[in-house]
Amino acid sequence: MSGYMLFSGTSNPALANEIAEYLEMPLSEATINRFSDGEISVQISESVRGKDVFIIQPTSAPANANLMELLIMTDALKRSSAKSITAVVPYYGYARQDRKAAPRVPITAKLVANLIETAGITRMVTVDLHASQIQGFFDIPVDNLYGAILFMDYIRSKNFENPVIASPDIGGVARARYFAKELGLEMVIVDKRREKANEAEVMNVIGSVEGKDVILIDDMIDTAGTMVQGASALKNLGANSVMACCTHPVLSGPAIERLQKGDLDELVVSNTIPSNHTCDKIKVLTTAPMLGEVIRRVHNNESVNSLFTLSS
DSSP states (O other), X not given: OOSEEEXXXXXXXXXXXXXXHHHTOOOOOEEEEEOTTSOEEEEEOSOOBTOEEEEEOOOOSSHHHHHHHHHHHHHHHHTTTBSEEEEEESSOTTOSOOSOOSTTXXXXXXXXXXXXXXXXXXXXXXXXXXXXXXXXXXXXXXXXXXXXXXXXXXXXXXXXXXXXXXXXXXXXXXXXXXXXXXXXXXXXXXEEEEEETTEEEEEEEESOOTTOEEEEEEEEESSXXXXXXXXXXXXXXXXXXXXXXXXXXXXXTTHHHHHHHSXXXXXXXXXXXXXXXXXXXXXXXXXXXXXXXXXXXXXXTOOXXXXXXXXX
C-alpha cells in the first residue's frame, strides 16, 4: 500500500476528488458530522498509523466552520498515530489581517498559524498567500504555490495583439511584475485609495494603456469593487479590453452583479474555492494537477522549488 493517504474535509470535495484522480489513488474515509448544536464530529474510518497524511481543506466561507473542521481532523489523525500531517489549504482564510494596520486590531493570519501548529499539522501547502510574509508566521515548512503556474498558458492562448500586465493596486506590484517579466510584457499600475474594507476608489493609472489589451493580476477577488472600478478606469483611458486573473474567487456580496454589469471582459479564477456562481464572464482553471504534484513530491522528499519559486 502507499505510504501516504489523502483526506478531504467538506470545504471543497470536488477539488479533493480531482487531486485524488491525478494521483491515481482513492480518498481515504472519514466521517464528518455535526452535533445538534453545530459542533463538529470527526471519526477517521481507516488506520493511519505510520502514514504521511494530507488533509485537503481550504478555509474559505464559512471560514470558522472550515477552519475548525481542519483542526479537529488534525487532532483525530494525530491521536491515531499518523507519521506526519500536511494541511493542503489552497485558500488560507483570515489572511487579510496580516499586520497591525490600526490601533487595537488583531493579526488573524498569525493567530490561525498558531492554531494550525498547535493542532499538530507538520507542513502547510497553500496557493497565493495574501502576503508572502505570512510564511514567516509558521515554524513549520510552508509551500506557497503561485497562481502564475495556472494563468501563464491561458494568457498566452488568448493571442492578444497588444497585451500589457496591470496591478490593481500598489500592493500587488511584485506579483504583476513577475507576470510581466515571464511573459515579456510591459506593466502598468492602477493606483487606488481604499476608504474602508471592501470599498475601493480608483484614483489614477500609472502607465499607458491606450489601444492595449490589459490583464489585471491579483491574488483574490472578493466583492469585485476593485476589479470593476479598475476595468472602468482602464477602458476610460483607451484600453481595448480588460481581463483579470485572480487565484481565489471569494465573490461575496454584490460581486456577481458587479461583474455582469461592469467593464471587465473576462475573469479567470482557479478552483481553490468552490464556486456555484453562474456568470459567463468567469473562466475557472483547476489547481488539482499542481497540488497533486506537490503532494507526490512532498511524500517522496523531492524538491518542489520549481513549482513555487518566483524569479528574482
